[in-house]
Amino acid sequence: MNGIARSQKxxxxxxxxxxxxxxxxxxxxxxxxxxxxxxxxxxxxxxNRFEIHPDWAIEILSPEQRLKKY
Structure with missing residues (x-):
């Protein structure tokens, strides 16, 4: 993603x-x-420290992980 999004700011x-x-x-x-x-x-x-939420957060679940609902 950075290849395109970062270079074009x-x-x-x-x-x-x-x-x-x-x-x-x-x-x-x-x-x-x-x-x-x-x-x-x-x-x-x-x-080094972000105190704001990301605009988009991506979590990749492995087969061993379970989806948690909050």
Missing amino acids: IAYTLPKLRCTFGDASIVPDVSVFRWDRILKTLSGRIV
Whole structure:
């Protein structure tokens, strides 16, 4: 996804990123953020900790995993 979305500054995908917002955290297999929502440091690097929800979270279940409903 980054091959197209990142080069055109549409979105950025990150694998296994811990996203904490409020007092909850999720760690989806892939987190997708719209380009304009990507948090950066003053030097322009992507931050190490995201405290916002991803625009799209992708979880890939292996055959051994069960779907949890909340």
